[in-house]
Amino acid sequence: MINIDGQLVADSSFYLNAENSVFARGDGLVETVRVLQGKVIFWEEHYLRLMASMRILRMEIPMNFTMEFLEEELRKTIDQSGLNDKAVIARIYVFPKNSDGPGDPDRLATYLIQLKPLSSPFYLHEDSHYEVDLYKDFYIQAGMLSTLPTVSSVLKSIGTVYALENGYADCILLNDQKNVVQTLKGNLFLVGNNKIKTPPLSDGCDNNVLRKKVIELIEKSKEYEIEEGSISPFELQKADELFITEISSGIQSVSRYRRTEFKNEIAISILGKLNAAARFS
Known part of the structure; x- marks a missing residue:
């Protein structure tokens, strides 16, 4: 209905x-x-x-x-x-x-x-192979309007076609300043050097509740430092982990970006905390 x-x-x-x-x-x-x-x-x-x-x-x-x-x-x-x-x-x-x-x-x-x-x-973590690449045909405009959950998603629609045509599970989107924003399917988090980094809202990423909750959980755990800062595409291959948050599925680890393979331990740890937070919300 x-x-x-x-x-x-x-x-x-x-x-x-x-x-x-x-x-x-x-x-x-x-x-x-x-x-x-x-x-x-x-x-x-x-x-x-x-x-x-x-x-x-x-x-x-x-x-x-x-x-x-x-x-x-x-x-x-x-x-x-x-x-x-x-x-x-x-x-x-x-x-x-x-x-x-x-x-x-x-x-x-x-x-x-x-x-x-x-x-x-429960929020889930899929262990399947998940390869991504950059999508550079079109860019997200940095700013508040891009953070809203608008129904208009032409860029994501044609980006999804590009991913399917090229055998990728997902693609990473850039803004007009060539900074990493998110993926076609959700918000992106980068893990490395005891820090978890995610793009700031000013770069145009989706300002959704799950992103907010994951940031709060990382802050409370004190195991890792959380940073909201601009991410250059060059930083991606230096990361230990890349993971994506999406309300329908949960947390998805990126297994491969170009020639780099990634781990998934931190993503799985955060998933457990997220399910506990949802249970008692």
């Missing part, structure tokens, strides 16, 4: 038209959350991020868009879909309901909730 503005419809329903702001202009956001047996993991952080992103895009937030309201809509959709006892990925789309364009003052937001069952209630 899909929940669109409170109305539950079948997955196969036609519910958008050419006048819809998302279809016509890519003018929307999507917040992806994990739900385990009706419990939304890290819900407060997801909700606050969604509200902040809506304000940046100058959407008018309805008075009923409270944290409790959206959580109840999530649960209603899960219940009607018969997924109460499952682990679920829910995508919450928000976009202007009746807007003729950016100049239209009527930007009252509406929402759509889409569900996908997960095979496991």
